[in-house]
Amino acid sequence: MTSKRIASGLGLLLGAGLAAGQAVALEGDAERGQAAAGTCVACHQADGSGMNVPGGQSWPRLAGLGADYIAKQLHDFQEGRRQNASMMPFANMLDDQQIADVAAYYSQLPATQGDGGDVDEALLARGEQLALRGDWDEYIVSCKSCHGPGNQGAGSTFPGIAGQHAGYIESQLHAWQAGERSNDPQNLMGAIANRMSDDDITAVAAWLASQPATDE
Ligand code: HEC
Ligand code: HEC
Structure with missing residues (x-):
């Protein structure tokens, strides 16, 4: 627990450095985030586990990823630094506060196991x-x-x-x-x-x- 808190403190510092020039990072609220995530479950699933689609378009697991990382990705989709036809419309639906909220929500869900398919x-x-x-x-x-x-x-x-x-x-x-x-x-x-x-x-x-x- 303690090490986790230190790690997320460090994350805030690093995140602040990266976000320099952008608006001050908003505080996210996981409860509001759960409500705002209503449309996300179609692909990322209710538990945030996503889905592996070998050779097709997989939906990433969001559960347990860092909140600052998730928020950055959603801004990156909005600004075209990440391009994906399925995901971009959903990122565009969110305002800055909703981004902070869904990021807080997914980051506190327990991480689920990945799926690697069959390989030798x-x-x-x-x-x-x-x-x-x-x-x-x-x-x-x-x-x-x-x-x-x-x-x-x-x-x-x-x-x-x-x-x-x-x-x-x-x-x-x-x-x-x-x-x-x-x-x-x-x-x-x-x-x-x-x-x-x-x-x-x-x-x-x-x-x-x-x-x-x-x-x-
Ligand atoms: C129609 C399916 C679909 C829906 C609905 C959807 N996503 Fe996605 N999402 C994707 C796909 C596909 C990707 C991977 C995009 C890529 O390859 O860059 C993705 C990627 C992401 C990522 C990046 C994850 C990472 O590890 O970098 C985040 C964050 C994310 N989605 C959040 C959301 C949120 C929040 C919502 C709801 C507001 C949402 N998504 C709704 C399909 C969807
Ligand atoms: C020099 C540092 C560095 C090394 C080495 C590195 N990465 Fe990364 N990687 C990054 C950074 C930084 C990001 C986050 C980029 C962003 O902000 O979206 C990233 C993101 C990723 C992502 C996206 C995760 C997600 O949720 O969307 C994948 C996949 C990835 N790396 C795979 C790899 C693999 C596989 C290797 C080893 C072969 C590797 N990386 C080595 C720096 C590195």
Whole structure:
């Protein structure tokens, strides 16, 4: 509990740095957020678990993601730094206060387990290597060097990616490659995604999906 509070305090500091120049971050209210999330359940499900759709468009798990991270993503959809035809209209429906509220709501829901689909052992082993150790021959740093121990997230800048759905992780890495997602500080993720082959993307997504989203 204590470490969680420190982590979210750090997140606020990092978030404040990133949001410099934007309006002061609004305080979210989880109860109001639950009401505002009425339209979200069609895709993200009532428990925020989302859904894995192998080879199709997956709906990400929102439950347990950081509030500042969620709020940033919704602003990014509104401003076109993330482009997705299914999600953009729903982001556009929300005003700044509603964004803060739904972010507060989803962040306090317990994280659910990701779905990785069926992949073979060799692919999983490659995925584990990329996630934990990287591959210096390909200039790929380990995911955990930014996404934190267990790839469960670090501050509000680096989201947890362990326990997220494989189909969604894959689609995001492809979105960075295609320039449809260009919302990360210093293009950190774009640079990494551009060094990854399709097989590496499938491998790391499947392995991360099989991992616990939190230690609790
Ligand atoms: C019609 C289906 C659909 C509905 C309804 C919907 N979403 Fe989404 N949402 C998506 C998809 C698909 C993505 C992944 C988009 C992408 O690939 O960039 C997404 C992504 C997100 C993300 C980014 C998550 C991350 O890990 O970065 C957030 C936050 C989000 N949605 C919040 C909401 C909220 C809040 C609502 C309700 C106001 C909502 N969504 C309604 C389909 C939907
Ligand atoms: C140099 C730091 C860094 C490294 C290394 C890194 N990431 Fe990221 N990653 C980020 C940042 C920053 C974001 C958040 C971008 C934003 O604000 O939307 C992110 C976001 C993501 C997301 C989107 C999560 C979501 O909920 O939408 C995925 C998927 C992802 N990273 C996968 C990976 C994988 C897989 C690796 C290892 C192969 C990796 N990352 C390595 C910095 C990094």
